[in-house]
Amino acid sequence: MTALGLLTPGHSAEDDYPRIEQLLGSDVRLDLAHTGTGGDALPLDAPDAAERLTDGMAALRLAGAEAVVWASTSGSFGQGWDGAQAQVRTLARLAGMPASSTSFAFVHAAREIGVRRVAVGATYPEEVAARFAAFLGDGGLEVTGVRSSAAVTAGRAATWDEEDLLTLARAADTADAEAVVLPDTALHTAAHLPLLEKALSKPVLTANQVTVWEGLRLVDRRVNAPSLGTLFTREPRVQA
Structure with missing residues (x-):
């Protein structure tokens, strides 16, 4: 059994994770813990962001988590690439296990599937979406376009259905993009x-x-689950 710890700031789409766990169809357990940040995400410029993620850490350790991922995109790219690295290093130290964040997961996932040019469809305000695009650029990706649907709250985004997602993804897509990112x-x-x-x-x-895939990457696991998209159709690593 591989146990992954996910730290999440809110409840908006947390039911995605049990669904992903089921779709993986493997011996993977996803344990969620909520942070005491008082909102759906940390402020983008919070210098003490990692220290403020400790509330759920004890529960994840007791659950036997082998790695932890800070499951918040907007809470992990706001200080840029260097700031995000510092955040993850602090998180790993506090957790006592390998750590990463959703922002880094996007960069690593794009590399995994062999794409460099991506289009971004964000529910963030334009200036925040631009900061995320800059983060991807710092990670070596070329952003071919950014589509912002303005300031959609986490609660509103959680109500979006398949047609809403399709509308955003199609609006974001560009002819030269090799993949589309919904952050x-x-x-x-x-x-x-x-x-x-x-x-x-x-x-x-x-x-x-990508958050779940990043946790698997941290523990050197690959799981073939085509229902979770191209990212999960890589050949599984042979387990020793």
């Missing part, structure tokens, strides 16, 4: 990945999907 962890996307990829004829990377 908001408040969006329910786990059930819609095959349709999104079929509609766009290219890989789609979504926040909750």
Whole structure:
């Protein structure tokens, strides 16, 4: 059994994770813990962001988590690449286990599927979406376009259905993009990945999907689960 710890700031789309656990169809357990941040995400410029993630850490350790991922995109890219690295290092030290965040997960996932040019469809305000695009650029990706649907709250984003997701993804897509990125962890996307990829004829990377994949990467696991999109159709590593 592989146990992964996910730290989440809110409840908007947390039911995506049990769905992903089921779709993995393997010996993977996803344990969620909520942070005491008092909102759906940490302030983008919070210098003490990692220290403020400790509330759920004890529960994850007791659950036997082997790695932890800070499951918040907007809470992890706001201080830029260097700030995000410092956040993850502090998180790993506090957790006593390998750690990462959803923002880094997007960069690592794009590299995994062999794409460099991505289009971004964000529910963030334009200036925040631009900061996320800059983060991806610092990670070596070329952002071919950014589509912002303005300031959609996490609670509102959590109510979006398949058609809403398709509308955002299609609006964000560009002809030269090799993949489309939907960065908001408040969006329910786990059930819609095959349709999104079929509609766009290219890989789609979504926040909750890449968060779980990043946890598996930290513990050197690959799981073949085509219903979770191109990212999960890689050949599993042979376990010793």
